[in-house]
Amino acid sequence: MRPAPDLSLYLVTDEAQCAGAGRSVLETVVAAVDGGATCVQLRAKDADGGPFLRQVIEVCRAVGSRVPVLVNDRVDVFLAARELGARVAGVHVGQSDLPALLVRALIGDGAFLGLSASTDAQVIAAQDEGACDHLGIGTVRETATKTDAPGGLGVAGVARAASLVELPAVAIGGVKAPDMAPLAAAGLAGGAVVSAICCAPDPRRAAAELLAAWREGLR
Template identity: 40%
Template sequence: MSNIRQKLDISAYLVLGPENTLGRDVGEIVKVAVECGFTCVQVRSKVASAKEMISLCRDCAKFISELGKQDRVALLVDDRLDVVLAAREEGIKVDGIHVGQSDIPVSVCRKFLGEDSIVGLSAPASRLIEYVKNTDVSDIDYFGAGPLHETQTKPDCGVDENGVVITRTFEELSELAKISPIPVVVGGGVKVRDLASLKKTGVDGFFVVSAVASAEDPQKASSELVSTWNQA
């Protein structure tokens, strides 16, 4: 198992793609966030081509490396196993993948990426509670749960079979944190004001998209989020 997989820190987790940054450079925002203490970065885009995604990974990996944090800050890709494999072929340090329950199975990700890679899985907290009770999670390094609030970044997140967005309660998240054998990170419209209550549930971290990537001042936003979580 790789050093970074063993030391995985999802306490402050940034998710972003070019559609989230108000036209600003993805790599530059990652650099600012990591400088301010973000511990994990996920490149996620529904509009970028595979070639563009690989380029984004290269830029993000470069900035993380320039900060000397390549062995502490994990760089992951959402959903695109092909992008992870292709980026690695080009010598880019991508540490793993994040998938949803309707994406490529985690067992397939583990098979192709190997034991040194990080594999994260996301789903609504209520579904994860059942999943944890009935499933072998040995191929998974962490759970992503949400949404805490409705979010325009991912409007289908938490939508039930009737098209209604079901947000997660702190009680649900506390139950998930209590029974989960692996770390849990929570997102979906998370703001600074949520962090103290979120930390009390026992989850291991928060993830944000627009709170940093779309912020007027990403550096100020990153610093406030990280310091608030750490002090909670």
């Protein structure tokens, strides 16, 4: 069995947002992990495979021994990074990416696999299928980043969907610091954030505040 990674503060990167804040993805990730981010998913929907692979390798070299680093969508980039010896932990896919069962066959049993879900049916199917290790459920509220998911389930809606299964689930989509305590209290495994860290003036401090808020909700 794979030990469940700590998903409490799960950073999903957005290169344009990082650039808008005057930083690279690598700089943002390092600062966020210094601040307390517990898991990192590298997402680069518009990047070619070559530059994305270089980003994955750089980030894994910088933080891969401290937190799990997951690759969004591109199973081939994950496989190439592993082939090069990078400490890359797994893959995250959405409903329109390669099917989770096939991804599991390609990455093997030792890697983590996350799956996005936004409806009850998707959440239950993910558990029944048995391919993924954790879910990203959302969106919590409308967001410009995750355009492939229906919006506005709210904390209560995400928590209700997560309660349908035993798989650990993080809430994603417009999650901000004030959401973290309610999400923790509602039994989620974590809060996934994009702009709350990528757009922050100080991503280390933003991560520290998000994690503190999460822990507050666990009391």
